[in-house]
Amino acid sequence: MFYKDMMISMICLLMLVVFVLIGVAFLTLLE
Secondary structure, X not given: OHHXXXXXXXXXXXXXXXXXXXXXXXXXXXX
C-alpha cells in the first residue's frame, strides 16, 4: 500500500509540474 500511495502522489506531482510548464509557455507565447 505504501508504494502505491507514493506512486499516486508522484504522478500527481508530475501532472502539476506539466500543467505549470504549459501555463508558463502560454504566458510567454501571449506576450
